[in-house]
Amino acid sequence: ALPLLNSPSVEGDAIKVYVRVRPPSEGTALTDGDQGLCLSVLSSNTIRLHSKPEPKIFTFDYVANMETTQESVFSSVAKNIVESCMNGYNGTIFAYGQTGSGKTFTMMGPSDSDNFTHSLRGVIPRSFEYLFFLIEREKEKAGSGKSFLCKCSFIEIYNEQIFDLLDSASAGLFLREHIKKGVFVDGAVEQVLSSAAEAYQVLTMGWRNRRVASTSMNRESSRSHAVFTITVESMEKNNEIVNIRSSLLNLVDLAGSERQKDTHTEGLRLKEAGNINRSLSCLGQVITALVDVGNGKQRHICYRDSKLTFLLRDSLGGNAKTCIIANVHPGSRCFGETLSTLNFAQRAKLIKNKAVVNEDTQGNVS
Amino acid sequence: MAAAGGGWAAVCEKFRTARTLSTVESRKDPETEPYRSKYSARALLQEVKQLLSAAEEGGEARLLAVRRAVLEYELGVNHTDTEELSAGEEHLQRCTQLLEPHRLSPDCVSLYIQAQNNLGILWSLRDEIKTAQTYLESAEALYNQYMKEDGNPPLDPSEHFMAEEEKITDQERSKRFEKAYTHTLYYLAQVYQHLEMIEKAAQYCHTTLKRQLEYCGYNPVEWALNAATLSQYYLSKQCFMEARHCLAAASVIFSQAGQVPSAEDNETEQDQQDLRQRKAEIARCWIKYCLNLLQSARKLLEDNIGELDPDRQLELKAQRKKEEDEKEKGRKKAVLFGTSDICDSVLAIEEKVSSVYPLDFQEAREIFLVGQNYVLEAKEFFQVDGYVTDHIEIVQDHSALFKVLAFFEEDYERRCKMHKRRLDMLESIYVDLNPQYYLLISRQLQFELADTYYEMMDLKIAIGNRLEELDSHTIKKINSLAQLAIKYYELFLDSLRNPDRVFPEQLEEDVLRPAMVAKFHIARLYGKLITSDSKKQLENMQTSLEYYMFLVDYCEKYPGAVRAVETELELSKEMVGLLPTRMERLRAKLCPFI
Numbered sequence: 001a002l003p004l005l006n007s008p009s010v011e012g013d014a015i016k017v018y019v020r021v022r023p024p025s026e027g028t029a030l031t032d033g034d035q036g037l038c039l040s041v042l043s044s045n046t047i048r049l050h051s052k053p054e055p056k057i058f059t060f061d062y063v064a065n066m067e068t069t070q071e072s073v074f075s076s077v078a079k080n081i082v083e084s085c086m087n088g089y090n091g092t093i094f095a096y097g098q099t100g101s102g103k104t105f106t107m108m109g110p111s112d113s114d115n116f117t118h119s120l121r122g123v124i125p126r127s128f129e130y131l132f133f134l135i136e137r138e139k140e141k142a143g144s145g146k147s148f149l150c151k152c153s154f155i156e157i158y159n160e161q162i163f164d165l166l167d168s169a170s171a172g173l174f175l176r177e178h179i180k181k182g183v184f185v186d187g188a189v190e191q192v193l194s195s196a197a198e199a200y201q202v203l204t205m206g207w208r209n210r211r212v213a214s215t216s217m218n219r220e221s222s223r224s225h226a227v228f229t230i231t232v233e234s235m236e237k238n239n240e241i242v243n244i245r246s247s248l249l250n251l252v253d254l255a256g257s258e259r260q261k262d263t264h265t266e267g268l269r270l271k272e273a274g275n276i277n278r279s280l281s282c283l284g285q286v287i288t289a290l291v292d293v294g295n296g297k298q299r300h301i302c303y304r305d306s307k308l309t310f311l312l313r314d315s316l317g318g319n320a321k322t323c324i325i326a327n328v329h330p331g332s333r334c335f336g337e338t339l340s341t342l343n344f345a346q347r348a349k350l351i352k353n354k355a356v357v358n359e360d361t362q363g364n365v366s
Numbered sequence: 367m368a369a370a371g372g373g374w375a376a377v378c379e380k381f382r383t384a385r386t387l388s389t390v391e392s393r394k395d396p397e398t399e400p401y402r403s404k405y406s407a408r409a410l411l412q413e414v415k416q417l418l419s420a421a422e423e424g425g426e427a428r429l430l431a432v433r434r435a436v437l438e439y440e441l442g443v444n445h446t447d448t449e450e451l452s453a454g455e456e457h458l459q460r461c462t463q464l465l466e467p468h469r470l471s472p473d474c475v476s477l478y479i480q481a482q483n484n485l486g487i488l489w490s491l492r493d494e495i496k497t498a499q500t501y502l503e504s505a506e507a508l509y510n511q512y513m514k515e516d517g518n519p520p521l522d523p524s525e526h527f528m529a530e531e532e533k534i535t536d537q538e539r540s541k542r543f544e545k546a547y548t549h550t551l552y553y554l555a556q557v558y559q560h561l562e563m564i565e566k567a568a569q570y571c572h573t574t575l576k577r578q579l580e581y582c583g584y585n586p587v588e589w590a591l592n593a594a595t596l597s598q599y600y601l602s603k604q605c606f607m608e609a610r611h612c613l614a615a616a617s618v619i620f621s622q623a624g625q626v627p628s629a630e631d632n633e634t635e636q637d638q639q640d641l642r643q644r645k646a647e648i649a650r651c652w653i654k655y656c657l658n659l660l661q662s663a664r665k666l667l668e669d670n671i672g673e674l675d676p677d678r679q680l681e682l683k684a685q686r687k688k689e690e691d692e693k694e695k696g697r698k699k700a701v702l703f704g705t706s707d708i709c710d711s712v713l714a715i716e717e718k719v720s721s722v723y724p725l726d727f728q729e730a731r732e733i734f735l736v737g738q739n740y741v742l743e744a745k746e747f748f749q750v751d752g753y754v755t756d757h758i759e760i761v762q763d764h765s766a767l768f769k770v771l772a773f774f775e776e777d778y779e780r781r782c783k784m785h786k787r788r789l790d791m792l793e794s795i796y797v798d799l800n801p802q803y804y805l806l807i808s809r810q811l812q813f814e815l816a817d818t819y820y821e822m823m824d825l826k827i828a829i830g831n832r833l834e835e836l837d838s839h840t841i842k843k844i845n846s847l848a849q850l851a852i853k854y855y856e857l858f859l860d861s862l863r864n865p866d867r868v869f870p871e872q873l874e875e876d877v878l879r880p881a882m883v884a885k886f887h888i889a890r891l892y893g894k895l896i897t898s899d900s901k902k903q904l905e906n907m908q909t910s911l912e913y914y915m916f917l918v919d920y921c922e923k924y925p926g927a928v929r930a931v932e933t934e935l936e937l938s939k940e941m942v943g944l945l946p947t948r949m950e951r952l953r954a955k956l957c958p959f960i
Contacts, residue, residue, distance in 0.1 A: 090802070177754035179795075182803030186752075247802075283552055284592050286559045287571050291598045293564065298657050298766070299598040300650040300759075302591045313755075314803055 016061045016323040017345045018077050019047055022102035023066040024331050038332040041065040049339060050332075058342050060349070061323075066330070070119075073106060074126040077323055082130050084321045085232055085249045086138070092250040092315035093123060096344065097327030098337035099256030106325055107253050108207070123325070124203060124228065124251050128196035131230070131249070142236065149233040150193040154206035155185050157307050158224035164188050165206035165226065175310055183311055193230070203228060225308050226253045250315060254308075324348050377417050381437075381527040384410035388444060401448045408444045411437055414527075432474060435464035436526045439481050446488050458485050472520040475512045476543045479505045479550060480523065486553050495560045502557060505550045519543060544581040548574060568599050579619075579704050587644050590620035593703070594651040601658050606721040609655055614715035615703040616648050646747035649740040650756075653763045656719070656737030660730055660770040663723035667773075674773065683725050730774040737767045750795070758799075758807050761791050765814065778829050785822045789815065801861065809861050813880055816854035820887055823847035823894065841896050848891045855884040855891075872924060879930045882917055886934040889913030889941070900956050904949060911945045914938040 021041060039049045047063050049056045062076050081091035095103040109121040135148050154165040155173065164170040166189040176186045193199045210226055228251040236243040284303050291301050305313075315322045326345035328338045384407040392403035415437050418430065442457030461481045469478040482505035489498040512520070519540035525533050534542075555570035575592055578584040597612035623641065666682060669675035704712060724730040741764045748756040765788040772784040792815050801808040823844055830840045862877055863869050873881050892910035897903050917938040921928045928935060 088802075176752040178752075179750060179754050179798045179804075180800045182754075182800065283555065283571060283574055284588065284595060286556050286567065287592055287595045287599065289559055290564055290568050290571070291595060291602065297602040298654050298661070298763075299601055300647070300654045301598060302595045302644075302647045302651065 015348055016077075016321075017326060017349050018062045018064065018073075018323060019058075019060050019326045019328060019342070019345060020064040020068065020073060020102065020106055021047070021066050021328055021330050022105070024329065036332050037330045038335040038338060039328070039330050047342070049335075049342060051335075051339065056339075056342075058346060060326075060345060070106075070109070070122055070126070073325075074123050074130075077325060078123050078127050079130065081321050081323060082127050082134065082249065085131070085247050086134050086234075088245040088247050090248045090250075090314055090320040092252065092312060092320055092322045093127075094252045094254060094322070094324045095123075095327060096254050096324055096348075097256075097341050098329065098334065101327040101329045101334070101337075101341070103253060103256075103325075103327045106327055107251065108203075125196070125200050127249070127251065128199040128203075131232070132196040132199075135232075138234070145238065146234060146236045149231075149235075150199075151190045151231045151233075152193055152199060152202055152229060153185065153188045153190050154202065154226070154228045155188055156210055156224045156226050157311075160307050162307060163209075165209045166191060166202065168209045175307060182314060185311070190231075199230070225255050227251070227308075227311065250312060252312070373417075375529065377414055378527045378529065380410050380414050380417075384408075384414070384440065385524065388440070388447075404444055404448050408441065408448075411441050411444065415441075428468065431464045432468065432477075433526050435461045435474075435477060435481075436523050438464065439477060439484075439523065442481070442488075443484055446484060446491070451488055451491060455485070455488055458488065469508060470512055470515065472516060472518055473526075474520075475508065475516075476520045476546055477523040479508055480546050482508070483546065483550055483553060486550075486557070490553075490557070490560075495557055498553075499557045499561065502550055502554045506547075506554065509547045509550065541581060544577070548577045548581060551577065568596070571596060576703055579708070586619045586623035587641065590616040590623070590648060591644060593619065594648045597651055598654065601654060604658075604662060606655070606659055606662075609658075610716055610719065610721045611703065611712065613648070613652055613655055614712045615708070616651070617715050618704075618708060618711040620645065620648060642747045646744045649744040650760065650763075652740040653737050653744060653760070653767075656733050656740070657763055657766055657770070659721070660724065660733055660737075660767070663725065663730065664770050664773050666723060667725070672773075674776075679725055682723070686722065686725070724774070727774040727776070730771055734767055734771045738764065741767070754799075754804065755807065758795055758804075758811070761795055762810065762814070765792055765818075769818075778825050782822055782825050782829075785818050785825070788818050789822075792818070805861065809858055809877075809880075812854045812858040812861065813884070816851050816858065816884070816887070819847050819851035819854065820891065823851060823891075827894070836896070845895055845897075848895050852888055852891050855888050858884050873920075873927075878927055882920070882927070882931045882934060885913050885916050886931070886938060889917075889938070893941075900952060904952050904956070907945055907949050907952070911942065911949070914941045914945070918942050 021039065024036065037050075039047055041063050042048050042057070043063070045060055045063055047058050047060070049058065064073055064076075078093055081093060085091045093107075095107045097103050105120075105122060107122050107124050109118055109125065131150075135150070138146060139148065156163045156165050162173040162175065162185055164173055164185075164187075170187070170189075173188055174186045175183060177183050191202055193202070206228070207226070210224060230249045230251075231246060232249065233244065233246045236245075288301050288303060291299055314320050324345060326341050326348075328334070328341050330338075387403040387407035387410070392401070392407075395402045395404075415434070418433060418437070438457045438461035442454045442461060445451070445454035445457060458481050462478065462485070465474050465478045465481070468474040482501045486498040486502040486505070489495075489501065519536040520543050522534060522539055522542045551570050552574045555567050555574055558564075558567035558570060571592075575589065575596065578589060593612045593616040597609040597616070600606075600609035600612060623644075667674050667678055669678070702709065702712075719733060719736045720729065724733055741760060744760050745757065747753075748760055750757040768784045768788050772781045775781045775784065792811055796808070796811045796815065799808050799811065826840060826844045826847060830836045830844065833840070836844075859869070859881060862873070862881060889910045889912075892906045892913065895906050897906070915938075917931065917935055921931070921935050
């Protein structure tokens, strides 16, 4: 029997993980020889990777095959999160995968179209529509008693530096924390939104400012993480009592996973050595990893947080609804990257914030 | 023909240009074409290779082979850098094959080691760590063998394409060779970490740091942070002497960073801010050092109810006396950082705080004070406005320092005052904290506050028990402390409820024990509430019983939970057996006629 790599997820705060298989671009499947596919979708939550000698089966919350429509991805992935966002929860949707695995298509839609109403539009525009649809509905239901304020920001994390995509002239920005408002990017432009179309406009404008690079291996690869954040604030007046609720919706397009060799998610690498004069800057990461597996002793680790995990700290365990869409390309040439994407997704299901409640009852049980 | 006269000069020139392109120019490549210079360098190297082949007939075979190996090496690195691993591997393999017969000679050893380093990197990029390990370990062995058998400063690979008069000094050669070897050790540290050979990895990290100080130009801030982080590894292994040494070295090297005026000398506000943050980070490592030392000492000294055991104390003091006498013989030399002048400064810092377990209040207090000073230093940077999480973590450490110091304090009144200090610092932060963003910290604070009130209540009871009779003031105090403890435990338990305010049927692994302990403590607290009103007392007993029942029922339903709360469960079962009888008796007293 084939081993199942994980048990069905327990309902709760665990991160939901969706896998989407894109269709191979025309022509590639033919030239790749024997079918050219390195995986097959077995059911709506299992996928088989044709590894040798034993094939591997992975189970996720949802597996979308090549035929799955944008609408259906949105319904199963994002709808729920947008709804809980209306109920005051923070929500985060990540897209993860190698360059060319369909992240942008999934999140945004066809790259050549600026058209918000395109039938192939992705998760982000659909989330906008749905969010504003829900807001309108709430307003109608509650009458003048309830009002909403939506704001958005759009930032990019590149080389551990933060840039504002809504203000291309801005220099590097910094993350700060507020005791009431949590983590925020200090100085990022916040734009007030009144409709889905407006949100989409802001998004496409910012998207053009992203950093991309091409190499002889990759035609175009995004080298940065982009985080689009919508803050939804609702104010409800009930007689004299004013009830204010606020929540965040983070939509994240991660840099191509093959580019993430420096982050904790991908595990550590020996780091490029080309230039022997370079400082041994990743030694710190190694030491950090050594301390990380320490046995529950009190300790402080000097460089622990990457900017991305710090910004989304709240989304990774704790008080938010989070899902990851792992995009994979089925071509057999992508086997290595696909395997590492699926492994990542598998690990993501186990992500929980490791901080535990300090408690020490020794001596108290008497 | 190419090897002679002007031809050779042109070859060298091409080679030099390729190197410059690869190492210097490539850094300035535009983001849209990150490998532009690398590709140009590659083309030049191919040309050089062609020119060499053309010269083949005439030249000396060995010389030619070595020069070719240099080119293969450069091409290998170039291909690896541009993500073309297979091609890179071929070149590097060819390089090592060409050098194999001469690998121990001074003109080849450095290149051979570097080729092996790069093969190690290449295989690690393919996630084949074991293969990487073999290359790197053989590089390490070769270095050792060479140093044993020859030891003269070997040629730097770049010298094979230099005119005689340009060749570098022995001192520079040695420096570059040692640097290449430092890299071997540094890659091995990573390999061992990947293979989960933690101790070995730590040892290689340590050696890398040590060699950085000795041989390479190092970035003092980075070095200091690495050393401070490494100290945290030693802490987790209870090696306090090593931890202290790393921290002291970190402080010394860091202070150099502050003194050196930066090259551009127009340091931005941001750089200054960065330095301040780093300094605060190192202070935080020191806090953990003090805290761990105190807590470990506490573990050694406490008896089965968590109080200081005087017999154990005497025993440990005698043992320490004996060890001190023997100590002179062997202080571990291997772990020491730095050359003499750095060493002296490190020693001076080490002297400020002990690295042996404190065994009485006086000794504990000295460590506590050092820790508290670092708390103040760390808080200067990590202010609550902007650094909520870090700030609270520091406050939590401060509270923990007080908690462990209280263990060493014999006077209960003074002990209470220490706990009061903890409450003040924790509560003032807790009130403002938004659990929507800081759920976990908020839970930690709730639990710690509850625990502190609980502990203070126990102390007040102990103080009260020494009196002839509990006075009304003490009773009031005890009751109010108990109520506050209950309040915070309940807040903690409430934080586990789902959006519809329902308590989870089954508790998540990470909150299982704290939740059970909270229930258990609440049960005990209701038992401790003092009242002269029998009806009220009966009510409290009833509530207490319900909380004990929760533990018993839960563990029956989920036997997996038993392991987490063995002692508590045992006591709860006992209470569930006892309480109803007691309540019965009380009820009988209340209504004697029924």
